[in-house]
Amino acid sequence: MKIAIAQLNPTIGDLPGNAAKILQVAQESANAGVRLLLTPELSLCGYPPRDLLLNPSFIEAMDITLQQLARDLPANLAVLVGTTSKNEQAHATGGKHLFNSIALLLDGKVEQVFHKRLLPTYDVFDEHRYFEPGLQANYFTLDDMVIGVTICEDLWNDEEFWGKRSYTVNPVADLSILGVDVIVNLSASPYTAGKQRFREEMLSHSAARFKLPIIYTNQVGGNDDLIFDGRSFALNKSGEIICRAPGFETDLIIVELDALQQDLLPSAISPHYENLDGEIWNALVLGVRDYAQKCGFSKGILGLSGGVDSALVAAIASAALGKENVLGVLMPSPYSSEHSISDALALAKNIGIKTTRLPIGDLMQDYDQTLAELFAGTEFGLAEENIQSRIRGNLLMAIANKFGYLLLSTGNKSEMAVGYCTLYGDMNGGLAVIADVPKTRVYSLCHWLNHDGEVIPSNVITKPPSAELKPGQVDQDSLPSYDILDDILQRLIHNHESPQQIVAAGHDAQIVDKVLRLVARAEFKRRQAPPGLKITDRAFGTGWRMPIASNWLAVKDVYQQQVILQK
Structure with a gap:
C-alpha cells in the first residue's frame, strides 16, 4: 500500500483555500497510485484556530466544506483530513461542544471520524478550552490493513520514554493491543530550536517498543507567533527513520507499507540541518x-x-x-x-x-x-x-x-x-x-x-x-x-x-x-x-x-x- 504524507501550509480560517490545497495533493497522490493520503491536524481550518472555534457559523462552514471536499476527491483514494466534529452529548454530560477530529474521506463521503484523546494545556496549547477528549482507540481497515489513527499529542505520553505519565492513557499502547499494522499521526507541532531530533528520538522509542511502524505528518508554515517546521517522517517497526520531509517548506512524500513484511520500506530522507543557526x-x-x-x-x-x-x-x-x-x-x-x-x-x-x-x-x-x-x-x-x-x-x-x-x-x-x-x-x-x-x-x-x-x-x-x-x-x-x-x-x-x-x-x-x-x-x-x-x-x-x-x-x-x- 502506498501512503502519501502531505506536508501542508494552511491559512487559518481559509476553508476553501485549505480544501483546495488538500484536493491538489490528493490528485497528485492518486496519479502516483497512492491508496491513503495523510494531512496534518486541523488541516481544513489551520492550526491553531483559537477562538474561531467558538463561532458556530465557522464550525458549520467547516462541516459543509468537508462534505464538499469528500465529493471532490479522486475515486479509490482514502484521505485523512483534520477537522472538528460536534460532541452530541455535550448538553447531557456538561462537556465541551467540539472534538478535535480526523475525518476519513472515501468514496465521496465521510466514512469515519476519529477524536483526539490527549489534549495539551501547556505552553501555547489550550485545547481543553475548546475540545472534549476522545475516549476510544482510533483505527480503521483499508485493503485488509488495520491503520491506527492518532492526533499530535496522542503520541507524547510514552511513560517508558518520559519516565512518567502526563495523561492516564497511552493511545499508542492501546492501539498495539488491538493489533494494528501501522500507526499514523496527524500533527500540528510548533517549531522550537532542536525539537526535531527530540521528536524522532521519542517516536523511535515508541516504534521499537511496540514493534509498530509510525508515520508522523506535521503542518508547515507560520501562523501568527507560531512557526511550524514540517519535517514529517516515518519509522519502521525497529524504530529506524525510513523517510523525512524537508523543513520549512511544503512537500508530498510517498512511503510504501509492505503487507508481507508488515513494515514500511525505505524512502527519501532529507538531512538534518548542519547546525542550529x-x-x-x-x-x-x-x-x-x-x-x-x-x-x-x-x-x-x-x-x-x-x-x-x-x-x-x-x-x-x-x-x-x-x-x-x-x-x-x-x-x-x-x-x-x-x-x-x-x-x-x-x-x-x-x-x-x-x-x-x-x-x-x-x-x-x-x-x-x-x-x-x-x-x-x-x-x-x-x-x-x-x-x-x-x-x-x-x-x-x-x-x-x-x-x-x-x-x-x-x-x-x-x-x-x-x-x-x-x-x-x-x-x-x-x-x-x-x-x-x-x-x-x-x-x-x-x-x-x-x-x-x-x-x-x-x-x-x-x-x-x-x-x-x-x-x-x-x-x-x-x-x-x-x-x-x-x-x-x-x-x-x-x-x-x-x-x-x-x-x-x-x-x-x-x-x-x-x-x-x-x-x-x-x-x-x-x-x-x-x-x-x-x-x-x-x-x-x-x-x-x-x-x-x-x-x-x-x-x-x-x-x-x-x-x-x-x-
Whole structure:
C-alpha cells in the first residue's frame, strides 16, 4: 500500500483555500497510485484556530466544506483530513461542544471520524478550552490493513520514554493491543530550536517498543507567533527513520507499507540541518514570509541603526520578502556615531535593500522647546532618551501607514526580558522578528550568515552594542555583559531555577537580583509588544502568562528569610 504524507501550509480560517490545497495533493497522490493520503491536524481550518472555534457559523462552514471536499476527491483514494466534529452529548454530560477530529474521506463521503484523546494545556496549547477528549482507540481497515489513527499529542505520553505519565492513557499502547499494522499521526507541532531530533528520538522509542511502524505528518508554515517546521517522517517497526520531509517548506512524500513484511520500506530522507543557526534562520525567514503574506502585506520596513539587531532583521526580511520589497530607514540623532550610518548603509548594500535617511535632530529640539517649561529644573534622563526612540517609532509608523508596509520591530529577547526597549518607540511594529532570539544567538546567527562571505558588516558584529540615546552610551552601562545576562535569563525563564540556584552556578547575587527585578518590572511592556516569532520552548508570546500587577518579589524576599531562619 502506498501512503502519501502531505506536508501542508494552511491559512487559518481559509476553508476553501485549505480544501483546495488538500484536493491538489490528493490528485497528485492518486496519479502516483497512492491508496491513503495523510494531512496534518486541523488541516481544513489551520492550526491553531483559537477562538474561531467558538463561532458556530465557522464550525458549520467547516462541516459543509468537508462534505464538499469528500465529493471532490479522486475515486479509490482514502484521505485523512483534520477537522472538528460536534460532541452530541455535550448538553447531557456538561462537556465541551467540539472534538478535535480526523475525518476519513472515501468514496465521496465521510466514512469515519476519529477524536483526539490527549489534549495539551501547556505552553501555547489550550485545547481543553475548546475540545472534549476522545475516549476510544482510533483505527480503521483499508485493503485488509488495520491503520491506527492518532492526533499530535496522542503520541507524547510514552511513560517508558518520559519516565512518567502526563495523561492516564497511552493511545499508542492501546492501539498495539488491538493489533494494528501501522500507526499514523496527524500533527500540528510548533517549531522550537532542536525539537526535531527530540521528536524522532521519542517516536523511535515508541516504534521499537511496540514493534509498530509510525508515520508522523506535521503542518508547515507560520501562523501568527507560531512557526511550524514540517519535517514529517516515518519509522519502521525497529524504530529506524525510513523517510523525512524537508523543513520549512511544503512537500508530498510517498512511503510504501509492505503487507508481507508488515513494515514500511525505505524512502527519501532529507538531512538534518548542519547546525542550529541554519535551522533558526530558516524558521525566522518562514515566519516573516507567512506572517506578511497571510496578513496581506507584500513589503516591509524597519529602522536601520547600524546595530547588530536591525542588521539581522533586515537580512531576514530581505530573504523572506525579497530585497526589492524592504525599506531600511536611517534616523540619526546628534548622538549617533558616524559608523552607525556607514555600517547601516554597508549592510543595505550587501543585502540589496533600499534606504532613506530622516535625521531627527530638529524634531528633538521641537520636543525640548515644547517641554522646556514643564521640565525646567530637571536633568536630562530617561524621559529625554525615550523621546528619541518615540520620534523614530512615529516616523516608521507614518511611513508604514502611508505606503502599506509591515513594520518589523528589531528588539531581541534579552532586551525584551529586562525591558531595555521603549514602548511606542523601538517596540512599534506589526511583528517582532527576533523577540525570542537572545542577544548571544543574534551574534551567532550573524556569524553563520557570513560563512560564505560578508552579509553583516564585520564592524556591526565587533563594535560594542549601544542604543546611542546619549553621548558615549553602551548597553553595558545598564546591563551585565550579554553572555552573563543570557545565561541568567536561560536559567530563570527556561530552566525555572531559583535565584539561589543561579548564584550557586557562579553568578553574582546582586546581578541576579537586578535581572530578576528587571524581568518582573518589564511585564507591562511585553504585554503591549507586537507578536514575536517563537523559536524556543519559553517565548514571551501566547504561552507566557505572567501577571503585570504582582508583588511576588517583595513577598519572596520575606519568604526566603523565613526559610533561612527555619533552617
